[in-house]
Amino acid sequence: MKPLFYIIHSETTENWKSRNQEALEALFGASGGRYPKTAQGSVTLRAAEFAGDSGVPFAAYIHPSNPASGPYGGMSFVIFPVNGAPCLVAMVVGTQGLSPDEAILGRPGHARKVRAICAWLNKEFGGGKQVAWAKHDPARVDLDMPGELKRRWSSYHKVCERYGKVIYAALAPTGNREATERAAAALLDLMFGERGHAPLVQHEGHAEQLRTAWFRHLMTAVTREEVIRLLRKRRYVILQGPPGVGKTLMAGKILEEEYGHCGRSIQFHPNTTYENFIGGLAPVQGDHSLGFRFAPTPGFLMEAAAAALADPSRNYLLHIDEINRADLAKILGEAIYLLEPEPGYERRIDLPYDFGEPFHRTLFLPRNLHVLGTMNTADRSIALVDVAVRRRFAFVSLWPSMEVVEKHGCATSKEAFRRMLSIFVEHGSDEALPLVPGHSYFLAQEESEAKSLLQTALAPLLREYLAQGYVAGFAEDIRSYLQWVESL
Template identity: 65%
Template sequence: MAPLVDLIHSETLESWKARNEAALAELFGRRYPKKAKDSVALRAPEMKGNDTNVPYAAYIHPSNADSGAYGGMSFVTFPVEDGPCLVGLVIGTQGLAPDESILGRPGHARKLNAIAKWLNHEFGSGSQVAWAKQDPTRVDIDVPESLRQGWSSYSRVFGRYGRVLYALYKPSSDRQATTSAVAALLDLMFEERGHSPLKEFEAESDGIQSAWFSQLMPKTDENQVVDLLNHRRFVVLQGPPGTGKTRMARRILEGRYAGFGRSIQFHPGTTYENFIGGLAPVHGVEDGGAGLGFRFAPKPGFLIEAAAQAAEKDAPYLLHIDEINRADLGKILGEAIYLFESKQESRREIDLPYDFGAPFHGRLHLPENLHVLGTMNSSDRSIAILDVAVRRRFAFLSLWPSLAVVEEHGCKTMSDAFKDLLSIFVEHAPDEALALVPGHSYFLDKDEAQARVSLRTSLAPLLDEYLAQGYVSGFAESIRGYMQWLESL
């Protein structure tokens, strides 16, 4: 990799083609197997930069002609006179072929967006050093204007190739950062062509992949949730089924809040009267009278009760609402939505429809020590979607499946099953379906025999439901193939 990094930082076009040939040759038998050489061809024309010519060096698909426009995916470096080369992945101006199946796969764009996020986070120091297009196949979409302005040294590159650039890294003086960025991009490109790094580079490659994959499915722990509750007060923990959202919420309630709070669960029948308060039948004896009949009296709901309990002490109080999106939260909150503002210049209050007794009577406010944590299953499509007004008042965190949990608590069959299914979703699921990937709790059996039974009786029915509801229609055959493997266990 060193000759290629040296070339990127050389700031000269001298012997451009020869130096690129030498740098490419160094990759094979060093980082990648020699047979990987057959999956790329070098295009590095000798030219001087001017208003019409933009120098470049590209690793293109070998099916392209030796000259003229080329098509498909390519790794490209664009040299400039006053700085390091711009590095990235580009679609040839001839079109997507012969790589249309790679470029159109959701996983290709998803991985590159994760790589860009990782590079910005790891090496950006507050500035943008990487960018990736949401959909590489959209060659009608140009590089964003903000990038053109911020990366003005490469303006001629953008002017000529802006519509076909789809993943970019702008090197700084940090050569180690360039090495990491180039390795991430090249490893992905060669992986798409069926070639992995040689054994001596597996650990390094896996480390880079794990680093950017953490941006694809970031880890969320209890500390993050509690910190956000302390800062924003109203939080929703969302994620696929089986990731432990409810379990984490209960641990936080029992541990961090010392049990000062309560858990409730929403369902389609939950109403304003259940959550805020309303009239409820009261037997005459219960009301202190001698009558045998019923009458209706104001009865506080979960929120008023929680607010009253929170007001009794200074310690933080947690109201955990499980399955918060299984009911229409906008209707349930009613006018009380006004109270859900984490940072208030003055205390917010609303008039209640009835006098609910002490401590609020007919006027409700939420004590500052009242925190609300909702948990939400992102796979349930039959339930209400939180509207914009509600979403604005809650902070959202996602809880994703964890391979580390499966490897610690599951057996080899479970680990293999999890990796294979996760790979299918990452590679083929559109963004709205990625949130359906089953969580790690489906893969935690340590006994091999029990693991096979659990996969067939717990995981397979969930995937069957996904297929029946059309949730995974875009990659149904991949899911069916996976289920056939489950049946063979």
């Protein structure tokens, strides 16, 4: 791929077409190419040269079904040379439309992977600046590149003005040639992969290394240490994710090991009320023969605040499991005012009753009180967390981990996990992706145990998804997967 990388950074269009033809041919064959010779038939070169200001030159790898000249259609890998800067590297929809790649460009997985590649490039090589950009939906050729991005990428102004609506991913190379090489390789691997061609055996390791790097930005891995740091800084955190990713387990381990059991775990449900959580009147045993009477009784939050206040030298953790199974806005009431990690002053609210020591009729939350909620993103039958509540909590997403399955799962578990992950990544909408079952469904170490776990735990969950219409856009893929699970 070196001829291509040299062209990108050469800043000249001399012998533009012949040089790009040589670079394209160098991509194929075992003698030095990255892809098999059979992949060569899946692309052809369109290299447009223009003198002066008569047009925007480019070199594009396009589908071979396109005509030899004129507008082309479908997915393409394109480099745009400019004066005084490296070529802009881009993924482009031909101005003739999506065909013949409409199935690829319209699939959620393609857009998702391109966005992940650009996120990886910005994080790894941006140094605080945006060096890569991706459109949310490649098929939306009616949407232009953001104006602010065009202004920042002023070297490529002419390119962006001419092709901004059909560019759906772009890299503005810096002086870091390693970044350019890795970006171009990742985008080409994706394009050829979409057309059914994998890199040659000698390049499989490098290709997998790149894929692993950008895939982390598709399903970001979050460590326990990161959650702990966030709790120390923000105080109020919610772990969200699909079933089986270990949200409750992580919260329990944090309470046990980081807080030394200084705290408690509670669980919300649809019948949880303000009186349960903040405090209110509740029946208590009366004196002698008087039976029950109603008296002000602290709720979970008030009790946690009192416990934290009793020992300011230690942080106290209130873990709320299934925090979205109740209407959080109603449960918090005016106490939402207290949930500010850095309020700038001590916030207090008046209470309707005297709850005794230490708050009486005024509630405040000591700074050593931390709240960690866990939320199942697959549970759509319950209350949504509204914007006012979301603003007061830091949200962290937990995703299924291939690394965990590779370490603890048997062969059947690993295959089942890869298949399931591929279905959701490739076909799931943005609303459906957070439903992907977690790795706990795939951790059996024995083959017989794996089959039982898949058939008795995973399969019922997927059938429920089907029944509820959560995976309507790719229901047949799920049904086919279930048929495979049942055949084990």
